[in-house]
Amino acid sequence: MSGDYSETQVIVVGAGPVGLLLAGELRLAGTDVVVLDKLTAPTTESRASTLHSRTMEILDTRGLLDGLGDIPNDPSGHFGGIPFDLALPGPYPGQWKVAQTRLEEVLGQWAADLGADIRRGHELTSLTETGDLVTAEARGPDGTVSTVRAAYAVGCDGEHSAVRRLGGFEFPGTGAExxxxxxxxxxxxxxxxxxxxxxxxxxxxxxxxxxxxxxxxxxxxxxxxxxxxxxxxxxxxxxxxxxxxxxxxxxxxxxxxxDASRQAASYRKGRLLLAGDAAHQQMPIGGQALNLGLQDAFNLGWKLAAVVSGHGGEALLDSYHEERHAVGRAVQANIRTQALLLLGGPEVDAIREVFAELTGHEDVRTHLAGMITGLDVRHGAGSQDPAAGLRVPQAGAVGEEGGTTVFELLRPGRGLLLLAPGDEARREELRAAAAPWRDRVRIATAAGADGEAGPAALLVRPDGHVAWSDGTPDTAPGEDLTAALERWFGPAALRPPRQAAPREAVRVTPVTAAREVRGGGTDRLAGRTALVTGSSRGMGRAAAIRLAEEGALVAVHYTSDGAAAEEVVASVEKDGGRAFAIRAELGVPGDVESLFGALEADLLERTGSTDLHILVNNAGVMGGVGPADITPDQFDRIFAVNAKAPFFLIQRALRNMPDGGRIINISSGLTRFANPDEIAYAMSKGALEQLALHYAKALGPRGITINSVAPGITRNGNPVFDIPEAVEQMASLSAFNRVGEPEDVADVVAFLATDEARWITGSFVDATGGTLLG
CATH class of the missing domain: 3.30.70.2450 (Alpha-Beta Plaits)
Structure with missing residues (x-):
């Protein structure tokens, strides 16, 4: 029987810990993902129970440790059954006991909260690669076969991997003895x-x-x-x-x-990839197999997302095989040795005695502990850069205002340029060199420890490994850094953000002294900052450009199309304005803090303050589904993006907004004009209008205005606007006999953001071109 057909960007096969971590990493970067798993429910069999130090760091880097609760720690481990101390310098020494079932539960909830489509009870039956697509067929619980198409597919489906088999991957090695x-x-x-x-x-x-x-x-x-x-x-x-x-x-x-020991000859074959036990089979001694697989997923996730988004190329994706195949080979070698020591008969007793004696030597103990815990992994060990490929050191607090760890700075899944205290001129050179990558790389300053010497700067990948270090102060400013940024984070933005000239801080008051009322584009918003959500295209794009024309520094928010957002920034800067792009998925847990974490860092770098003067809640999703067909998930998604996200964005923004700020919510004429196919959408926009009405009274004492702007039929890039007959019919609904342009709405938004609109709050502004006149 044939079933549903759907499209996504990445298919992950296997909803065990490795597949779920990979799915979460992809969603964190804004990549659409479908997870297929043949089990109808998560397994209750807790096969593995040990997490090693590097895996604990990874989970901390994504803020997942709290969900695991109080984790028992054991500083002692073993090598082939020979006990020794595993502890090494770092925040998580030794080994940590977590049942695999609990780990799967936490990772599954995280991935689902980020928007991963997890389909249990769907067994992969066919996998084909054609051109730029991968097509997967899966048999569901009722026997129906569904089809999913994507740009890439990743097998995280264990040692009997269907992806490996259907994809024709070579899997050499030895069987179990x-x-x-x-x-x-x-x-x-x-x-x-x-x-x-x-x-x-x-x-x-x-x-x-x-x-x-x-x-x-x-x-x-x-x-x-x-x-x-x-x-x-x-x-x-x-x-x-x-x-x-x-x-x-x-x-x-x-x-x-x-004790079988096999490893895929390649972890990548075109648009098919392998991770975890699908890529390597080994005896799970000391929990290394699970940890190895999780670290595979962490290495692959950000790279694959970068390629899907257009920021990365083939070389970046190939680096997954180059780095992780070498690590897997090394782990398999130590596990084969351990299997011999552990399961060998009396003939290995003498060897065991020698090993036991050697572990008493600190350098041997340190070497073995680093190998088992994953803390010794260095990608690209042949690099002349002494820090490249290593884990980023956790040497104290970081951040412009201190009190933040490197792990926390990496939680949004972006890269990090970590500047050491010291030579301010050099730091500014490096900041300027990295500026075109600000949408992908965060910049922070380390609070170095006394007497601690090291590189003046580190470029850190999203997986916490160092991509570049500034160990040569006599190098031309930014030269080597630029090459590293291009290698790991793709081409620079179309145009680097200009450094803002120092400005006197502007404090907007409820009633400003008499000022000249000027036309558009005359710096009425000079010195102010604005955030426009969903501004990579359409009305949001037009509003961002219009606010920048008035002199505001504009944060151009986007969810997945980074190239479009950077084009908006380039357009603003070409005309002498100031803007920067930030990414965050709205309507999912953690969305607001993720957005504001990036926003505050960028504002601080550009203005010396985290003040936000103007918030435009423009991002939204439509339904396009009749009331009889809409599902609870679709309904929840519409309200999460259109109503819930703006509420909590306003709540969070008020911590940054000075008195006299401006909040503008983009509603819709559909709250006054019936369209049965958009009932849920209209309901969500009605809730948004109530938000403005009630918040207005609460914010009045601070001189902050909040208003709703309701566009009508507005040209938005939909193919229907290319059909003259359809445009003519839509135009007839307007009093001006034309459809709206994004700029029509943007001018209204710009006016409400100025001091001239200080006496307007809690209002519904009809920007439908007279469509609601009847």
């Missing part, structure tokens, strides 16, 4: 065992707080069995090795894993 049986058992009481080597084999037992005991057992010389083991087989083997009878317990989960 040994296996470890494993079971979670309730109702048994046996001694705890940590890698206890007995005469006939290896036994491990650990009782969880809920009373369930995880047992793992290997019988020396035993070969892997075909298929999954039964609990009886696990209990029989346990009894032979330990003499203990666990057969009366209740098995909650039984499986086995072997």
């Amino acid at each position: 040994r296996e470890l049986l494993r079971a979670d058992v309730a109702g048994i009481d046996i001694p705890g065992r940590r890698f206890e080597r007995l005469e006939g084999g290896l036994a491990i037992a650990a009782r969880r707080p809920d009373g369930v005991t995880r047992v793992m057992v290997h019988e020396f010389g035993a070969r892997p069995r075909p298929g999954a083991p039964s609990f009886e087989e696990v209990a029989d083997t346990w009894k032979r090795i330990t003499g203990e009878d666990i057969g009366g317990g209740t098995p909650l989960w039984v499986n086995s894993f072997g």
